Amino acid sequence: MAFDKMELRETEVWDGNFAAAQALRQAQVDVVAAYPITPSTPIVEGYAKFLADGYVEGEFVMVESEHAAMSGCIGAAAAGGRVATATSSQGFALMVETLYQASGMRLPIVLNVVNRALAAPLNVNGDHSDMYLGRDSGWIQLDAYSPQEAYDLNFIAFKVSEDHDVRLPAMVHQDGFMTSHTAQGVKTIDDDTAYGFIGDFKPMNDMLDFDHPVTHGVQTEEDWHFEHKARQHNDLMTKVMPKIQTAFDDFEKLTGRKYNIVESYDMDDADVTVVCMGTSVETAREVAKEMRAKGIKAGVVGIRVFRPFPFEEIKAAFKNVKAIAVLDRSAPGGTPGAMFNEIAGALYNTDERALLSGYIYGLGGRDLTKAHLVDLYTELQANVDAGKVTTPLQQFIGVRGPKLAFL
Amino acid sequence: MLEIRWHSRAGQGAVTGAKGLADVISTTGKDVQAFAFYGSAKRGAAMTAYNRVDDQPIMNHEKYMEPDFVFVIDPALVYTTDVTINAKENTVFIITTHLSTEELVASQPKLEGKTVYTVDCIKIAQETIGRAIPNTPMLGAFMKISEMYEIEFFKENMKRILGKLPQKIIDANMLAIQRAYDEVK
Numbered sequence: 001m002a003f004d005k006m007e008l009r010e011t012e013v014w015d016g017n018f019a020a021a022q023a024l025r026q027a028q029v030d031v032v033a034a035y036p037i038t039p040s041t042p043i044v045e046g047y048a049k050f051l052a053d054g055y056v057e058g059e060f061v062m063v064e065s066e067h068a069a070m071s072g073c074i075g076a077a078a079a080g081g082r083v084a085t086a087t088s089s090q091g092f093a094l095m096v097e098t099l100y101q102a103s104g105m106r107l108p109i110v111l112n113v114v115n116r117a118l119a120a121p122l123n124v125n126g127d128h129s130d131m132y133l134g135r136d137s138g139w140i141q142l143d144a145y146s147p148q149e150a151y152d153l154n155f156i157a158f159k160v161s162e163d164h165d166v167r168l169p170a171m172v173h174q175d176g177f178m179t180s181h182t183a184q185g186v187k188t189i190d191d192d193t194a195y196g197f198i199g200d201f202k203p204m205n206d207m208l209d210f211d212h213p214v215t216h217g218v219q220t221e222e223d224w225h226f227e228h229k230a231r232q233h234n235d236l237m238t239k240v241m242p243k244i245q246t247a248f249d250d251f252e253k254l255t256g257r258k259y260n261i262v263e264s265y266d267m268d269d270a271d272v273t274v275v276c277m278g279t280s281v282e283t284a285r286e287v288a289k290e291m292r293a294k295g296i297k298a299g300v301v302g303i304r305v306f307r308p309f310p311f312e313e314i315k316a317a318f319k320n321v322k323a324i325a326v327l328d329r330s331a332p333g334g335t336p337g338a339m340f341n342e343i344a345g346a347l348y349n350t351d352e353r354a355l356l357s358g359y360i361y362g363l364g365g366r367d368l369t370k371a372h373l374v375d376l377y378t379e380l381q382a383n384v385d386a387g388k389v390t391t392p393l394q395q396f397i398g399v400r401g402p403k404l405a406f407l
Numbered sequence: 408m409l410e411i412r413w414h415s416r417a418g419q420g421a422v423t424g425a426k427g428l429a430d431v432i433s434t435t436g437k438d439v440q441a442f443a444f445y446g447s448a449k450r451g452a453a454m455t456a457y458n459r460v461d462d463q464p465i466m467n468h469e470k471y472m473e474p475d476f477v478f479v480i481d482p483a484l485v486y487t488t489d490v491t492i493n494a495k496e497n498t499v500f501i502i503t504t505h506l507s508t509e510e511l512v513a514s515q516p517k518l519e520g521k522t523v524y525t526v527d528c529i530k531i532a533q534e535t536i537g538r539a540i541p542n543t544p545m546l547g548a549f550m551k552i553s554e555m556y557e558i559e560f561f562k563e564n565m566k567r568i569l570g571k572l573p574q575k576i577i578d579a580n581m582l583a584i585q586r587a588y589d590e591v592k
Contacts, residue, residue: 011433013426013429013430013433013439013441015426124445175468177442177445178442178468178470181442181443181445182440182441182442182468183425183426183429183430183439183440183441183442184429184438184439184440184441184465185433185438185439279468280468282466282467282468283466283467283468283469285466286466286467367469367470367471368468368469369469369470369471370467370469370471371471
């Protein structure tokens with residue numbers, strides 16, 4: 001079966017969902033098994049339309065749940081194909097059991113997660129609850145801050161995930177609605193170049209290779225389970241980051257667009273900095289520039305690779321800064337935010353430990369305004385001036401009612 | 408930075424309109440953003456959509472906006488929602504209504520002292536496209552008031568954007584855009 005190429009303009013105005021769908025088309029994904037859910041629906045819908053219109057050679061498998069969607073992806077990946085799907089929120093939660101199966105079986109699958117709040121109360125808007133729910137699942141997690149990045153990072157995800165030294169599934173995250181349904185200019189890559197960057201899918205231990213029969217999804221008890229998990233963790237800790245860096249380097253050579261494992265903006269001489277993920281990174285960049293005009297040396301750090309966690313890169317990013325605000329867009333459920341804890345862990349044994357405070361913000365899509373960020377930087381500068389954290393360790397931004405602060 | 412807020416009902420095409428406008432502007436090398444508040448996205452529910460336009464890359468993702476232009480594409484929303492919220496002193500309002508501008512301002516005191524233009528996008532859409540889809544006519548009116556682009560340039564680009572629709576519908580949209588351009592006051 002042949003397929004048609006698509007002529008793209010140099011810059012298309014796409015939302016994050018359509019950008020991801022175009023990337024799946026250009027990657028010529030063999031199998032998408034999907035159970036659509038807001039706000040990720042247009043990604044798999046887009047793939048299905050490209051397939052029906054003859055722009056991709058593949059298979060769309062309609063299933064009865066997200067659990068079945070990921071199970072279908074696992075089957076197809078084990079059979080030996082290029083596989084992807086998309087989900088959000090409750091769908092992601094229902095997938096969790098199978099996420100561990102996918103990574104434990106070392107199957108390259110690309111999952112676009114359009115980040116959305118977790119019920120209850122039911123909410124379709126963007127926060128990072130689902131992304132955080134996946135953080136121990138053994139997947140690679142890349143985070144996009146804009147439609148352009150949702151497009152680009154899909155190519156990175158396929159390249160790294162399918163590498164025979166990696167063989168781990170990868171998620172590409174984007175913020176529900178704030179990226180997924182926001183149309184912006186996206187610089188495109190032509191079909192041949194995009195496909196060429198990833199290359200043909202090279203199967204490994206594929207079940208359809210009948211000359212070399214293999215078993216996937218075996219049972220191991222106390223005799224081998226630990227070794228399998230340890231090996232997987234070892235590869236996440238040692239092999240994945242260099243592959244991501246190489247993919248970023250190659251991608252920059254191809255497109256001129258540079259990605260980093262940890263993104264640092266205005267950090268060379270920054271006194272105060274915000275660290276966050278998603279669209280908030282870009283908004284904070286704009287506010288940091290405005291703070292500098294007011295005499296506060298503000299910077300921004302964005303986490304591009306959430307898993308494996310960039311422990312060393314974080315240490316380097318915060319080397320000379322005096323006060324850090326860690327922004328977690330997920331309800332931590334009775335503890336400091338997850339990213340706060342991890343960054344605290346990364347910095348604890350460094351010599352120049354900056355003043356560290358944590359903020360919970362943006363749950364259920366609550367707006368993070370520039371005014372919020374101005375207040376935040378001002379508060380951080382006050383910490384620097386006082387030489388200590390003058391506020392409680394954990395505060396909430398943008399929630400109504402009495403001010404919430406803990407610890 | 409140019410910022411626009413659309414007031415619409417879900418199903419009237421504000422999102423398509425905002426994305427279409429962003430697409431046209433993008434062809435001239437500017438950076439664009441188009442997004443919306445969906446809420447629970449029930450057809451007919453009041454909703455807002457947004458455009459940002461700048462010569463620089465747009466980094467701001469906050470939903471809060473003090474718009475330069477406000478488009479109201481459903482006449483009743485002037486009364487059932489606050490279309491003047493977060494407006495600046497010089498915000499320009501383009502409002503769909505069968506009333507004259509004077510009658511409209513008299514009926515909604517919040518618009519007093521504001522720069523208000525009116526055009527009946529609903530009627531224009533019904534008479535040209537055959538359905539009350541007031542999004543493309545609003546853009547015609549915007550081209551007139553803002554003088555952003557020549558109307559012919561704008562229509563040529565909109566033809567490309569509407570390209571997947573039947574020719575009859577595209578032609579009707581072009582008529583609707585031109586009529587709103589001519590009729591907005």
